[in-house]
Each structure stands twice: as C-alpha cells, then as structure tokens.
Amino acid sequence: MVDMHWALKLLTWLEVTFIAVIGLVLLSLAVMYIADITQNTHTIRKNYPLIGRFRYFFEHLGEFFRQYFFAQDREELPFNRADRSWVYRAAKNVDSNVGFGSTLNLNQPGNLLFLNAAFPIQEDEALLAAPVTLGPFCKTPYTTNSIFNISGMSYGAISRPAILALSRGAAKAGCWLNTGEGGLSPYHLEGNCDLVFQIGTAKYGVRDLHGNLSDERLAELAAKPQIKMFEIKLSQGAKPGKGGILPAEKVSAEVAYIRGIAEGHASISPNGHTDIRSVIDLLAMINHVRQVTGKPVGFKAVIGEKNWLLDLITEIRVQGIESAPDFITLDSADGGSGAAPQPLMDHVGLPIKESLPWVVALLEQAGLKDRIKIIVAGKLITPHMVAWALACGADFINSARGFMFALGCIQALQCHKNTCPTGITTHNTKLQKGLDPADKAERVASYQRNLTKSVAMIAHSCGLAEPRQLRMSHLHIINSDGFSVPWESVNPQPLLFTTAENRTSSGEASAKN
CATH class of the missing domain: 1.20.5 (Single alpha-helices involved in coiled-coils or other helix-helix interfaces)
Structure with missing residues (x-):
C-alpha cells in the first residue's frame, strides 16, 4: 500500500x-x-x-x-575539403597516399602542372632546403633552413593554448613563428622557437605611453635571443587599408595588459602608421629599427597600386643598398584569418598569383633580388601551392590558416567571434579545454615537416636537388581550352627598368657588397 x-x-x-x-x-x-x-x-x-x-x-x-x-571535395570556399583533408593527414602524420586516381579536374582552367624530369633526383642526392641568410648588413643576421613558417596571429586573436601549441610546434619543426601585431606574450616565448616580432600600426608591445615607437622597448625585445627579425606591418590580406580589429569580447585582462589598452574594449588599430607616409619614411623606419635592434627588418604589405614600389627602388638607389629592407612579406587578397569588413575581404588588393611574379620581376630587374628576400602568404597551405610560390621567386612561405587546420580548425567561420568550437580563436576556457598544447604541438610540427618533404618531392621529380631551385619554367597552367601552357606565357615579366638602369643598379650593389 x-x-x-x-x-x-x-x-x-x-x-x-x-x-x-x-x-x-x-x-x-x-x-x-x-x-x-x-x-x-x-x-x-x-x-x-x-x-x-x-x-x-x-x-x-x-x-x-x-x-x-x-559541397563537393574540390568546390568549397575558402578552403575545400580535399585541401583541408591533406593538412589534417599531414598534421596527424598518417598516410597521405590516395588510390584510383586524382579527383582534381585536370581540364579546369587555372590548375597547375609541374613538368617532371626524365631523370629525377635520386634520394641520396636530394635536399629538403638549403639555408638562407636574411639581413647581411645587420649586426645579427638570421640564417634558417625552413621554407615554410607560421604567419602572424596575435595573442588575443587566437587563444593561449593555441599560441603555446604553435610555439612548441615551431621549435620542434625548426621554423619561425610570427607574433602578429598584438605584442609579445609569455606563450610565444614558452616553446623557445624562432620568432619574428611584428610591429603593427598601433605599435603594441613597442610603444611608449603616448603610443609612439619606443627605442627602449625595441632594445628589450632585441635582447631576447628567440626574436630573430622585426616586421613592420603596413597592411594585411584580410583587410588592406584597415588596421587590426580585435572585438571587445576577446580583449581579456591579460590581452589588455600585453597590448597596453583597456580591458573589454575593442582593439582597433589605425589603418596606417602615422609616422610612415612615404617610401622615405618607410626606409627611415626600417633603418632605425635595424640600428636599434641589430636584427633584420622588413615590411609586410598587400600589393594594390604599384607605383610606390618603383619609388621605393629609386630611393634605395639613392640611399644605398644597405638601406634596403632585408625582406618583404607579400600578403594576398586571399588572406582572411583576421576579422575584417566584407568589402575589403572580397574586393581590395591583388591576389598573390598576380603580385608575387610582379614584385620578383621588379627586384630582379633592379638587381636587388639577392639583397631583399621575399616571404609570401595567402592560402598557400598545400605542397603544390608552396612549390608554385618558390618557382615564382619566393624565398619563404608563411601560413596562418594552414597551421590553424593543424591545430584542429574545422572552418567554422567564427574566427572574429569568441565562439570558436575548437578553442583556437576564443578565450572561453570551456571551449579551449579540447585544445591540448602538447598534442597539438606535435601536429603543428608534423604538418610543417610533411609539407616541406612533399614540396621537396615535387622539386626532386622535376630533377632539382632542392625546392628553391624551382623556376617558372617548371610550371604549366591549364588555359581556357583545357590544355596546359607555360606559366610564363600567361604571366610575362614586365620590363620595369631599362637595361642601362639594371646594369647601374647591379654594379652599385656589387661594389657595396
């Protein structure tokens, strides 16, 4: 009952x-x-x-x-499933071989083909990459073997465990990590990897109380052995002509302290450096930072209007080859990991496939290609695109989103919010708990190594000992008829300087070297 x-x-x-x-x-x-x-x-x-x-x-x-x-494997944007899957496999260090033929449409206009040699390089003759030195006129030049590196992602834009994983992974792989414009955090240093410190338009991390460039802060940073180079950011691919955007919800107390701004308020950088309004100002800033730090200094920019680069070359001739930037980082209109207004994301700036060959031609014809190294970024996350960039004259390739995929990014398109489901671009500790820095560091390193090996494999197939020997002559591109034509036939190098000017510039460079 x-x-x-x-x-x-x-x-x-x-x-x-x-x-x-x-x-x-x-x-x-x-x-x-x-x-x-x-x-x-x-x-x-x-x-x-x-x-x-x-x-x-x-x-x-x-x-x-x-x-x-x-979405089909090859049609999704900004990155299709086939490319993402390759990165995931490379990061997990699992078999990347496929069977029964390629799913790539070889009749699709714009697809690239590399011309294999009849007698490829044997394994005992092959190299992954030869060392390259940046900043020959610096007190402390930087020499590295790495061709594939981690592009600028600020602490704040991405999370603490993500920065830790990237720092540790970069150290394991032997590549560099760009700090992004948000300043230097303890998590960048934790892995003891090579760092490129980026000086953004707000000068976070290197500014005084009034927001001006601080020589004292520059010297403090230069004293850190992990910081190998300094990069002055003029513009970035996601938003050419607009400064960095960090939403208020991502400005935590620690992020605010590192940047020197108010907690909980949006971090909006100026759209340009107030003290760089001409190529003369740019060279002055480069040489000042180089003098204070003793380390290589270059600049990052998205190429749009090009006449200023011609003016830059002219000014370098006036001031001497020592005044030139040690490197130029070319970002692409294809960029997009940062928060950005859609009109700028979609319609401003040139893609890297146009800007890279043009800038390389400019430097070669001016006799400055050996002096100024070229770093490129912009959707270059797979071996064939990295090999393409090297063939077009790049010395190094940077990637942000490729390494985000290695961390576990699922392309949820929420990078600009504080809701990233994989914990990469959020400061929500509940969402970060699945991102284990130790595990993801291994994936970052594996992705970098496997991509480098795959790029070298393409070079060896073309009969070359190492990837930087790739040239445009090794490339064909599918045209509108579905047939391949030499890359150089659709991307002819423009004559930017007369032969006499080339001889003069080359002679001056040789004399001063």
Missing part, C-alpha cells in the same frame, strides 16, 4: 510538471507570436509569425550542412 501511495504521488508530480512545462512552452510561443506580429523590423517574421524564425536557424545551420553534406 505504501509503495502504491508513493507511486501515485510520483505520477501526480509528473503530471503537474508536464502540464507546467506545456504551459510555459505555450506561453513562450504566445509571447513570440505577439512580438512577431507587432514588430516592423523583420518582414518575414511579421508575415509568418513563429514559423519565420526558423529561417535564421536554418541559415545558421546551413554553414555546417554545406560543408559536410552538400
């Missing part, structure tokens, strides 16, 4: 609870219905109360359904 009594009580409680829940649901629906029909902002919700709300829900889910159910 007692058991029956408690059973009846439990049943009554469940019935009351069920009725209460149903009542709350109906009340909520009624409130939403009234809200929909009385508002005048959203047409769909007013015309179709309650039902119209599903539009926004399905629109949000569509980003994920397209990726997993509808």
Whole structure:
C-alpha cells in the first residue's frame, strides 16, 4: 500500500510538471507570436509569425550542412575539403597516399602542372632546403633552413593554448613563428622557437605611453635571443587599408595588459602608421629599427597600386643598398584569418598569383633580388601551392590558416567571434579545454615537416636537388581550352627598368657588397 501511495504521488508530480512545462512552452510561443506580429523590423517574421524564425536557424545551420553534406571535395570556399583533408593527414602524420586516381579536374582552367624530369633526383642526392641568410648588413643576421613558417596571429586573436601549441610546434619543426601585431606574450616565448616580432600600426608591445615607437622597448625585445627579425606591418590580406580589429569580447585582462589598452574594449588599430607616409619614411623606419635592434627588418604589405614600389627602388638607389629592407612579406587578397569588413575581404588588393611574379620581376630587374628576400602568404597551405610560390621567386612561405587546420580548425567561420568550437580563436576556457598544447604541438610540427618533404618531392621529380631551385619554367597552367601552357606565357615579366638602369643598379650593389 505504501509503495502504491508513493507511486501515485510520483505520477501526480509528473503530471503537474508536464502540464507546467506545456504551459510555459505555450506561453513562450504566445509571447513570440505577439512580438512577431507587432514588430516592423523583420518582414518575414511579421508575415509568418513563429514559423519565420526558423529561417535564421536554418541559415545558421546551413554553414555546417554545406560543408559536410552538400559541397563537393574540390568546390568549397575558402578552403575545400580535399585541401583541408591533406593538412589534417599531414598534421596527424598518417598516410597521405590516395588510390584510383586524382579527383582534381585536370581540364579546369587555372590548375597547375609541374613538368617532371626524365631523370629525377635520386634520394641520396636530394635536399629538403638549403639555408638562407636574411639581413647581411645587420649586426645579427638570421640564417634558417625552413621554407615554410607560421604567419602572424596575435595573442588575443587566437587563444593561449593555441599560441603555446604553435610555439612548441615551431621549435620542434625548426621554423619561425610570427607574433602578429598584438605584442609579445609569455606563450610565444614558452616553446623557445624562432620568432619574428611584428610591429603593427598601433605599435603594441613597442610603444611608449603616448603610443609612439619606443627605442627602449625595441632594445628589450632585441635582447631576447628567440626574436630573430622585426616586421613592420603596413597592411594585411584580410583587410588592406584597415588596421587590426580585435572585438571587445576577446580583449581579456591579460590581452589588455600585453597590448597596453583597456580591458573589454575593442582593439582597433589605425589603418596606417602615422609616422610612415612615404617610401622615405618607410626606409627611415626600417633603418632605425635595424640600428636599434641589430636584427633584420622588413615590411609586410598587400600589393594594390604599384607605383610606390618603383619609388621605393629609386630611393634605395639613392640611399644605398644597405638601406634596403632585408625582406618583404607579400600578403594576398586571399588572406582572411583576421576579422575584417566584407568589402575589403572580397574586393581590395591583388591576389598573390598576380603580385608575387610582379614584385620578383621588379627586384630582379633592379638587381636587388639577392639583397631583399621575399616571404609570401595567402592560402598557400598545400605542397603544390608552396612549390608554385618558390618557382615564382619566393624565398619563404608563411601560413596562418594552414597551421590553424593543424591545430584542429574545422572552418567554422567564427574566427572574429569568441565562439570558436575548437578553442583556437576564443578565450572561453570551456571551449579551449579540447585544445591540448602538447598534442597539438606535435601536429603543428608534423604538418610543417610533411609539407616541406612533399614540396621537396615535387622539386626532386622535376630533377632539382632542392625546392628553391624551382623556376617558372617548371610550371604549366591549364588555359581556357583545357590544355596546359607555360606559366610564363600567361604571366610575362614586365620590363620595369631599362637595361642601362639594371646594369647601374647591379654594379652599385656589387661594389657595396
């Protein structure tokens, strides 16, 4: 009897609870219905109360359904499934071989083909990459074997465990890590990897109380053995003509302290350096930073209008070869890991496939290609694109999103929010818990090593001992008819300087070397 009594009580409680829940649901629906029909902002919700709300829900889910159910392996943007899968396999150090033929359409205009040699390089003759020295006129030049490195991602834009994993992974792989414009955090130093310190337009990490460049801070940073070079950022691929954007929700107390800004307020950098308004100013800044730090200094820019680069070469001739930047980092309109306005993301700046060959031709014709090293970035996450960049004259390749994939990025397109589901671009500790720095460091290192080996494999197939021997003559591109033509036939090198000017510039460079 007692058991029956408690059973009846439990049943009554469940019935009351069920009725209460149903009542709350109906009340909520009624409130939403009234809200929909009385508002005048959203047409769909007013015309179709309650039902119209599903539009926004399905629109949000569509980003994920397209990726997993509808998009083909080679058609998704910004990165297709085939490229992402290659990075995931390389990062996990698993077999990247495929069977039954390529899924790449070899008749698709724009696809690249490398010309293999009849007699490829044997394994005992092969090299991964020869060492390259940057900053020959510096007190402390930088020499590295790495061709593939980690592009600028600020602490704040990405999380603490992500920075830790990148720092440790870069050290294991022997490549450099660019700090991004957000200053130097303890997590950049933790892995003891080579670092490139980026000086952004707000000069975070190297500014005084008034926001001006601080020689004292520069000297302090230069004294750190991990910092090998300094990069002055003029612009970046995601948003040429606009400074860095870090939303308020991502400006934690620690991020604010490192940057020297207020916690919880958006970090919006100026769209340009207030003390760099001409090529003369740019060279003055480069030489000042180089003199204070004793380390190689270059600049990063997205190429759009090109005449300023001609003016830069002219000014270098006036001031002497020592005044030249030690490197130029070319970013591409294909960039996009940072938060950016869509008009700039979609329609401003030249893609790397146009800017890289042009800048290389400029430096070669001016006799400065050996003096100024070229670093490129912009959707170069797979071996064939890195090999293409080397063939077009790049000395080094940087990647941000490739290493984000190595960390576990699923292309959720939420980098500019504080809601990244993989913990890479969020400061939400609940979302960060799945990102183990120790495990992800191994993946970062494996991705870098496997990509480098694959690029070398392409070079060896072309009969070359190492990747930097690749040239445009090793490249064909599919044209609109579906047939391949030499890359140089669709990307002819422009004559930017006369032969006499070339001889003069080369002679001056040789004399001063």
